[in-house]
Amino acid sequence: MRSRADNDLVTPARTGGRLVALEIDGRPVAVPEGTSVIRAAAEAGIRVPKLCATDSLEPFGSCRLCIVEIEGQRGYPASCTTPVRDGMRVRTESAALARLRRGVMELYISDHPLDCLTCPANGNCELQDMAGAVGLREVRYRPSDENHLSASRDESNAYFTFDPSKCIVCSRCVRACDDVQGTFALTIDGRGFASVISPGQNGPFSASECVSCGACVHACPTATLTEKSVIELGQPEHSVVTTCGYCGVGCSFRAEMKGDLVVRMAPDPDGRANHGHSCVKGRFAWGYATHPDRVIHPMIRNSIDAPWRQVSWEEAIGFAADEFKRIQEKYGRGAVGGITSSRCTNEETFLVQKMVRAAFGNNNVDTCARVCHSPTGYGLKTAFGTSATTQDFDSVMASDIIMIIGANVTEGHPVFASQMKRRLRQGAKLIVADPRATEIVRMPHIEAAFHLQLRPGTNVALINALAHVIVAEGLVDEEFVAARCDPAEFATWKKFVSEERNSPELAEKITGVPAEKIRAAARLYANATNAAIYYGLGVTEHSQGSTMVLGIANLAMATGNIGRPGVGVNPLRGQNNVQGSCDMGSFPHEFSGYRHISDPVVRATFDAAWGVKVDSEPGLRIPNMFDAALDGSFRGLYVQGEDIAQSEPNAAHVSTALRAMECIVVQDLFRNETAKYAHVFLPGSSFLEKNGTFTNSERRISRVRKVMAPLGGKEDWEITCDLSTALGYPMKYSHPREIMDEIARLTPTFSGVSYEKLDRLGSVQWPCNADAPAGTPVMHTAKFIRGKGKFTITEYVPTEERINAQFPLILTTGRILTQYNVGTQTRRTPNAAMHSEDRLEIHPNDAELYGIRDGDLVCVQSRRGQTSLHALVTDRVQPGVVYTTFHHPESHTNELMTEHSDWATNCPEYKVTAVHVSPVSRGSQQDATAAGR
């Protein structure tokens, strides 16, 4: 059921066509060509009764409640499927229409339980509303006649119920699953009166292909599909628009509340990133915010081997500040630092880097984006002049060719993936470059034209071969290159990619992708009117992550696929605020807006604003901090919202480094793995408990609004202010809007951003300044931010991590839809049951070779560590490659990972680890099962 606050305009908007003038109930109306009569009426404030239509779905014309009279036309056409015509005269109310509508409603109600007073949809039910609207006063059919009133309820989904006794078979749920989500899990089984909604093959929801996105629940006009939270708590009484705290899509939601209790999170139809859609995490998995594991009192201890002591905020902050000051006095100014998190708001990350630069007096600040998209920062800044996607999400609807490289969009960015799938079902062609057959390679109504199933670690060889074909076959957009790019750098690049070592034939030997397939994919990409590249961590988390980003930028520039809708280079960010945390100056070498700290002009503006002399030298990155901890030059760390002990590679090395530090301050929701090494624990606040902004993958800045008081008593930005003040650098803000005002004053790309504007426009995409006061959906339209686009040499350099007889398989990693990163949040929701363990995917050939059967417990050993996982034998992975997710700490996935990292940014090479696998003996397996593994 949609929110009561939604203004449902009944059928989708039509845009771009000429205006059609008509008359409805005597009122003149003008709407774009193609608009339905019922939408034209709704836009004029005339409400025509309806049940099967809603503006997120194409009209269907089945309920017959929206019938109208049209002058000169026989009968009573459905206004939802009748398009407007010039001069049309429509009547929405008459005695005949009223009689017919009452007859329709009577039939619906004759097969509907009359339990409105105890129904969970009471007060927000379209069927109830329509019965009132048409003036239904009696039902002549007897309850003893054939009906569906005793149909049993399906409670199998963790978050919603399916009660077929309340179903009116309007098909909104089926169409939402098909058209909005693109999963096709629901169907209408049977015909006529016997029609029923069926998940999969008439089984329960939990056994169907349903991905629990909630689109069906959102579309249902009755209580047939209802959130369990609504059944338990009742209808909400107010709502607050906010932004999801999970992935980089940044969906807008209405937090629907009763007092300070969240009843449900309803996707916001006005949200410009999600257009009213959602996924299982954002829609349903918010219960972690009030989980009993939340730490809500500050704690300190003198040693990590001592028990925690609950203390006041004042004592905890004072203890932390004293320790940091003591460490700096003893070991030097550079002996402490801070880590910001991509889960935190822009305002929070801005304050952490400000505290490090102004109060600590160094640049030892880094963000967890270090371990995901730092190569994007380096690569796109180098090629284009700024570190961000070139497009907005809606751009995909203008793409003819979509190339996905190293991204599992349906699992990692499911709401954007639904939009992409819609475009693919409309006819756009798909190229997927991935070592694994991700879901989108072949799914209902979608099949990739090419799946370039390369070996992990060989991305750069592939991108160079694609470029080789484009140059060799004269497919370069010479006009674009001449006008927009540096000619000398292009000439050098052209010569480089033309060399024989970059040919598809030699790339085939490296990547395993047949040369002809590479050639065909290159032609398809280069010949498109609009071709777009989307990529994820399968590009960045490699020793050549930055090189690959540069290679992608080269390819887009060479084919002129930059600067207009439908094209571009689109990094898909993993966490909600990866883009924002990078924008805010969280890296140790740059200020907000990607300006190097060595730039004296920029530094002077910060010196003046902050009243300090900011250090001109770059600080330590996260992995450098661990190395410096082990050599004794780095002894204190403030970690806001990041679990470095679990998310960093080479876990044994990290653990030793953390143990070597004298003061670690963890600010988080839960006592995470890093807290085991901490001396101070400061209770953080969830996205529901604070004000701020997130910036999503498309550079869209959206408001995060507080809907409940922080359980620990303070919003995260307040804690940083208190700590900075205790360190001797007072920070005083009364609201995060003042922090954003400071960001805008100091950051040219944000100079037009304010909370007032965000409240007025809903969201804006940076750059947002005097040149673009309403923001910038597509960048680099007339010229690149850096001026001329920069082509760079991208030599393929194999990773040092090699397979051999001892470690013959390559382990690569990825995500699953229901879980989020290291699972701190999602494991504390019913999503945990949907993916209760990380499993090892292994090809049937390898499984046979190593004596592994599906479900066996398998020992996975690398050069750095070992763990055990249950096997999933599948041909999704290629022979020689095994795959797992990393959502459960007991999987110890990161203990396997090596020290290898991206050459430019030190982003860890999570995607390539040489391993050996062997079945754990049967006796040991039984022991493990008994022990709960």
Next chain:
Amino acid sequence: MDIRNLIRMANDIGAYFAAYPNHDEAVAGIAAHLRNFWDPRMRRALIDYSNQEGGADLKPIVREAVLALAQQDRPAG
């Protein structure tokens, strides 16, 4: 700082820039990268290694870059 780790990281940077057709540009690129992205204690450790042990485990092009970096990083006066 673990010098073995720093050597590996510096050689990785060198491997990228080594493909540049202009040698001087490649050397300057490595030095600039170290200057722009490495904390001073990391640079100092690498320069010390280069000075005291001849930078034996550094790729030749990286050795050149570290020499250039040492010139740039030399304290004024």
